[in-house]
Amino acid sequence: MLILLGVAVVVAGFAAGFNPLLVVVVSALATGWAAGHPPLEVLAAFGKAFNENRYVTVPYLILPVIGLLERAGLQEHARDLIGRFRSVTLARLLIGYLLMRQVTAALGLLSIAGQAQTIRPLVAPMAEAAMEAELGPLPEPRLQAIRAFAAATDNIGVFFGEDIFLAVGSVLLMVGFLAQSGVSLEPLQLTVWAIPSAIAAFLVHSLRLVLFQRKQRRIPAEAAPAR
Amino acid sequence: MIKLNLVYLLAGLVFAAYAGLNAFDRTHPTRWRNTAFWGLVALSFLAGDRLGDLGNGVLVLGLAATAGLGKLGQAAPLGPTASERRHSALALGHKLFVPALIIPLVVLVGTLWLKEVKIGAVPLLETKQATLISLALGAVIALAVALPLLRQPLMAPLQEGRRLIETVGWAALLPQMLAALGAVFALAGVGRVVGDLVTQWIPMDAKPVAIAVYCLGMAGFTMLMGNAFAAFPVMTAGVALPFLVHRFGGDPAVICAIGMLSGFCGTLMTPLAANFNVVPVRLLELDDRYAVIRAQIPTALPLLIVNMVLMYVLAFRAHP
Numbered sequence: 001m002l003i004l005l006g007v008a009v010v011v012a013g014f015a016a017g018f019n020p021l022l023v024v025v026v027s028a029l030a031t032g033w034a035a036g037h038p039p040l041e042v043l044a045a046f047g048k049a050f051n052e053n054r055y056v057t058v059p060y061l062i063l064p065v066i067g068l069l070e071r072a073g074l075q076e077h078a079r080d081l082i083g084r085f086r087s088v089t090l091a092r093l094l095i096g097y098l099l100m101r102q103v104t105a106a107l108g109l110l111s112i113a114g115q116a117q118t119i120r121p122l123v124a125p126m127a128e129a130a131m132e133a134e135l136g137p138l139p140e141p142r143l144q145a146i147r148a149f150a151a152a153t154d155n156i157g158v159f160f161g162e163d164i165f166l167a168v169g170s171v172l173l174m175v176g177f178l179a180q181s182g183v184s185l186e187p188l189q190l191t192v193w194a195i196p197s198a199i200a201a202f203l204v205h206s207l208r209l210v211l212f213q214r215k216q217r218r219i220p221a222e223a224a225p226a227r
Numbered sequence: 228m229i230k231l232n233l234v235y236l237l238a239g240l241v242f243a244a245y246a247g248l249n250a251f252d253r254t255h256p257t258r259w260r261n262t263a264f265w266g267l268v269a270l271s272f273l274a275g276d277r278l279g280d281l282g283n284g285v286l287v288l289g290l291a292a293t294a295g296l297g298k299l300g301q302a303a304p305l306g307p308t309a310s311e312r313r314h315s316a317l318a319l320g321h322k323l324f325v326p327a328l329i330i331p332l333v334v335l336v337g338t339l340w341l342k343e344v345k346i347g348a349v350p351l352l353e354t355k356q357a358t359l360i361s362l363a364l365g366a367v368i369a370l371a372v373a374l375p376l377l378r379q380p381l382m383a384p385l386q387e388g389r390r391l392i393e394t395v396g397w398a399a400l401l402p403q404m405l406a407a408l409g410a411v412f413a414l415a416g417v418g419r420v421v422g423d424l425v426t427q428w429i430p431m432d433a434k435p436v437a438i439a440v441y442c443l444g445m446a447g448f449t450m451l452m453g454n455a456f457a458a459f460p461v462m463t464a465g466v467a468l469p470f471l472v473h474r475f476g477g478d479p480a481v482i483c484a485i486g487m488l489s490g491f492c493g494t495l496m497t498p499l500a501a502n503f504n505v506v507p508v509r510l511l512e513l514d515d516r517y518a519v520i521r522a523q524i525p526t527a528l529p530l531l532i533v534n535m536v537l538m539y540v541l542a543f544r545a546h547p
Contacts, residue, residue: 001420003415003416003417003420004417004420004421006408006411006412006415006417007412007417007421007451010408010451010499011451014498014499018295019291019294019295019397020397020398020401020404020498020501020505021290021291021294021295021397021400021401021404022291022292022294022295022296024291024401024404024405024407024408025287025288025291025404027408028407028408028411031411031412031415031417032411032414032415034415035414035415035416037414037415040281042411043281043284043285043287043288044279044280044281044283044284045280045284045410045411045414046284046287046407046408046410046411047278047280047281047282047283047284047285047286047287047407048280048283048284048410049406049407049409049410049411050271050283050284050286050287050403050404050406050407051271051275051276051278051280051283052410053403053406053407053410054235054238054271054272054275054403055231055356055359056402056403056406056502057238057268057272057399057400057402057403058234058235058238058359058362058363059359059362060238060392060395060399061234061237061238061241061362061363061366062330062362062365062366062369063387063388063391063392064241064366064370064384064385064387064388065326065330065366065369065370065373065384066387066391067383067384067386067387067388067390067391068326068370068373068374068377068379068383068384068387069323069326069327069373069377070312070387071306071307071312071315071379071383071387072312072315072316072319072323072373072377072379073312073313073314073315073316073317073319073323074316074323074324074327075312076309076312076313076315076316077316077319077320077321077323077324080316080317108338109331109334109335109338110358111334111338111358111359111361111362112330112331112334112335113331115503115506115507115510115511116391116506116510117330117331119507119510119511120507120510120511121327122327124511141514144511144512144513144514144515144518145518145522147511147513148508148511148513148515148518148519148521148522149522150511151507151508151511151519151522152495152519152522152523152526154507155495155503155504155519155523156495156523156526159488159491159494159495160488160491160530163484163487163488163491169456170455170456170459170487173456173459173460174459174483174484174487177459177460177463178463178479178483181463181464181468183468183472183479185479185480185483189480190480190483190484191484192484193480193481193484193485193541194484194485194487194488196537196541197484197485197488197530197533197534197537200530200533200534200537201526201530204526204529204530204533205526208525208526
């Protein structure tokens, strides 16, 4: 039971609002201590795992080119483009993006879009512009709500698309684990059963986008300072 | 062969440049703290394999201390103003989309085709990491096209990259830190203890109860550990195989596939899935640190219920 000390540290640390990097390190040391390992051994194990997981941080390599495009006016251009097409509403835009993300993820193309790659420079400004084209300039808190929805749409699209792909990590994990437990299955047998949930995810989140848009339309834009 | 090591070298140089830009920035509010933080990240990428396990551990302590015992500030914006960007956007038009489309295109070509290309007997890309290498390659090619096409200054990519990475701040390193924490949890056997807790205390005599325990357990366990991969082996060995498959005769393929997706519902609801739920908050400059999670919970909870119903209906249909 003492082993769960590290989990408790994480939960309490995040809830109390300490810096998460500090919380994680303290949790690792607490877990190691509770399991009876000497502190230096735990620190070495943590350092080794940190080094082996450097690939997690590699995708930030696209920030320089994204920043360069923003400097040249990509966000403004994306905004203008959507403002010109009145038929592209917030809900249609994000439902279309959700579908695109689910289908490409199901084909294994997880890295062709993402929060830094598409949401910040393109989809979030487009979503804001689509709503502002209808309602006029919106105050910052409402724009933030729209941006949060755009980020959520990307996550939901990937999560409920990738498991349809045969060679994605989670499917390989399931096949490997089941084989060890004496149940032999082909990846295809697992991936077909991810399809019903993927359809449900598309329907639920699309409905939420439509309801979110309806709610936005009911609140008129206040006189916000022009940006 | 293009290996991941080459990508690490590139990442190391870029982070070193961020640190250097901060060191020479007299107006930066937290000049030396930020220099130290990105300098340590650069050191990890450039020399991580030569530091030894304990050396890397000390490096991590340094990162946590620099970010945790004071705030990492942001440099004053250097680039063009909003109205200058608007003019630039009008002048450049759709040309702006070209580099943005090059990145996914290179990833596509890299993962589908370049992966198979061999020079002699040696593959062009390290096969296991083809996607990550393609992404880095896409970023470099897009940059090479964007600089002349959009007529931007040569130093702009690094300055703008520093602006964005400082918008993300410490959160940029959180996913990697959490992955390392997962390894320590595994070493200490945290998963097994949680699994035992669940299976010991809840009587699973009825099929719907066992389904609920498995799906809710996958989601809850995933929320605590930050990813569904850690939860899956424990919950499946503890609940799904002994009860749902062996006692109630369910189809293991359906049960596992939907169980994993129930875990993904948990991923949508936890700050420990930092890549998905924390980094975008910083990247989109949202004031509420849980804004993305709040936007996801009303989708995740109904989906969790749908998953349980789907499992009940699909896993126990009559076997032919």
